[in-house]
Amino acid sequence: MTSSVDGLVSGLSTSSLIGQLMQVEAAPQTKLKTKVKTAETAVASYQSVNSKLKAFKAAADDVSKLSTWRSTKATSNSSSVTASTTTGLVNTAGSVTFDVKSVARAQTTTIKLPTNTTSDSNNDGKLEKTPVNLGASVTVTMGKYDENGNFTPATPAKSVTLDLTKGSSAQDIAGKVNSAGLDVRAFVVNTSDTEGILQFTGSKTGEDFGFQVTGLEGLGLDTNGNAGASPASTYAKNATLQVGGEGEAGYTVSSATNTFSGLIPGVTVNVTKEETGVTVSAATDISGITAKIQSMVDAMNATLTEVKDQTAYDSSTKKGSPLTGDFMVRQMTQSILGMVSVGMAKYPNPRYDKDLPVDETTNPKELTFPEQSLNKLGIQLSRDGLLTFNATDFTNAYNENPSRIQEVTQAVATNFSALADKQSKSVTAVITGRKNEIDSINDQISNWDTRLASRREALQRQYAAMETALGNMKNQSSWLAGQIASLG
Template sequence: MTSSSVDGLVSGLSTSSLINQLMQVEAAPQDRLKAKVNTAQTAVSSYQSVNSRVSAFKSAADSLGQLSTWRGIQATSTSSSVSAIAVSGSTNTAAGTTTFDVAALAKSQITTAKVDTSQPITSADSITVTIGPADADGVDNSAKRKDYVIDVSKDKTAKGVMDAINAKGIGVKATVVTTGGAQNILQLSGTKTGVDNAFSLSGFDPATTNVASAQNALLTIGGGEEAGGYNVTSSTNTFTGLLTGVSVTVSKEEKNVTVAATQDIGGIADKFQALVDAANATLDEIRGQTAYNPSTNKGSPLTGDFSVRNMAQSILSVISKGLTYADPESTKDNPLPDIKFGSLAKLGMQLDQTGRLTFDREKFTASYNADPAAIQQASVAFADQTEKLATTQTTNLTSVITGRKDEIDGYNTQINDWDVRLAAKRVAIQKTYSDLEVSLGKLKNQSNWLSGQLAGLG
């Protein structure tokens, strides 16, 4: 609070300065509380930084232990013109291989008509576009076809017909092509590939020509049906049922293409690397927040917190002590001894000379290929133990953060109380000095009166 008083007019004292100095002394307890708030807030920020790293470490462990991690597949193709992509959520229970010929690509229909753009191209007030598969091999496909009646009565020129078709939005795109000759071309193109998206026209005067017929993509396996194999068709150039869990897209006709779906060991290794990276990030954060510089005698916000330092030791211990875990087949009626897996170096993980975790991808891959079941079981057990450790750590950190925030709230309440007290104290001090000025003024007046009386006697 600032003072509105005027420095002593009678005493000549700088009362504002005196009052401010006195208030600084009075405010010392509040200043100590504010310092405690700043210290606590710095500590909270440090705890939150550590907690964020531990949470990421926990998430990485959880991801490694998920069954989906160990059942992920990767898809490969022997052809650069055939892409094979593992469908999200696919598992290696669907792993397999297939070889095929790309006999045909899916195409959309293109139909053209020669037109005079300066004249009406139809005498009818409407034309009908029928979309759907034509009858074939004695099969009646009329139920799959749909008629779209398009009103062209307002403008029967090529442009008018084009605009009317495009406005209908029926899966057929119309374009007027300027050829530079006596006649131009009205081109109708299907917007989707496949025989189910073929179309025909009626009520249309100009003769039409199918430049390209709608067709499905065709893959032949084992030489196709005629050779005792089988065919696979798709209305697009993408096949989702050729190999379970894999989406295959073709872009040109070719022979002898092999697509394979195998377990994604590289993806598992990526999860291990992510866990190691998260662990190192956590250790680095803890070291930074608890560091002490002996040359400057300065510590970090959490230098004196043994519990945080102990978190780093716990993480390092999980790696260095080796792995022992309960046998998954152990039951209450048939208890089995714990499995002593031993060094995590078998999983490609170890500590280097600087205390950082390292991961050898090639070593892990070799171990996994040698005994997939054992390595998966041990890895999942390790991930489970690591996640439990991280869960305990983040729970403890969250509790500490909550406690320190409550502590800050308590300090702030006291600071607010001191604001009220100090405001009242300032008013009291100001009144004291104001009363002093009044008293001095009266004394001065009396002194002047006495001086006048004495002067009169002389």
């Protein structure tokens, strides 16, 4: 790379001169960089508007979904019974009354065993504990108990035999049961230095998760500490509900857990204790519906505000915003507000059967909304150009005619979603075009970097050559002056 040193002969600041010349040479590239910066600012503004449009569409889609209108809210008249709902198309309003006959529980089997012996084996007056070897071979079998306590092994068989002859303390039994891979856990509760309770507990509730422990018969201690006791069990059982009384119209439902999900479609019931006269009800979740409509209105206002900010013009400073002159963006406000002001005169009939002839009485393709104005739905234009939503007005209208208001609101939301989607696609196309333009300009800027580097190098060679030529001329001048002086 050629370099130059400020004029040693000419006295000129050649680096400064080259810098000034390069500024002139780089003027086209500077314009391109400014153009890129302006385009990038516009793209960022388009993206900001587009994000609001997408949020608007998503909120409108939520309102138009059937699952929104099928959502229910569950209540219970009992503090020991809770009811909750899930969002889905199967949700149904209704109520059910039942008695909680039993709650689900896991099996528990216990036996009192000697755990340690104490002795002064070193004759030093200090007692030492030694685990008691029970000499047992314990078998744990999974299965089910009937009402009379008769056990039926599970099919396929799930049974584990633990050979404990080499180490069969109560702690050993618990540890090996826990490592057996069954739905049973075991532990020892020490009740004294020499005795404890070996407890087996099912890890799941429900009558299908019972178990039988054999091999410990006669090894336990009774309440007086005498040997000969066997394990005692509290059997696993299901939660049971008696619905509609015990007459012919009543029926019983059971669950391995304390949770029931089929009493009312879309409602989950959880019981915690036996109780009579429990009523669970599910009603349309109006508050949930109005919350989604409010979200849609908020998203519409956010879009209108963003468009206003991105296209604003300050007449006092005569300064515009990034998208001030963009007609497409400015037109969005008129389109949204126009759709609100027009309202809903007709909307698609959701029950229209395309396989039958169109009949305005029995099978109309469109339905008429007499009020037309969206005021009936609680949606109004305010003086500041934004929208308001009155949940109370909407609720009153819904309670008067639920099916009609649902149809109209879904149709309105569908129209808004379509509008937002159309506008978003237009903005996306503009963003894509601007980004392609930026990429093209950046390629030109990169090419200018190469051209300017070559030009700088050429100027540096030119001024270096000039300094060399001036130096030679200076040397020749000095030589001639010397020759002339010698002739005198």
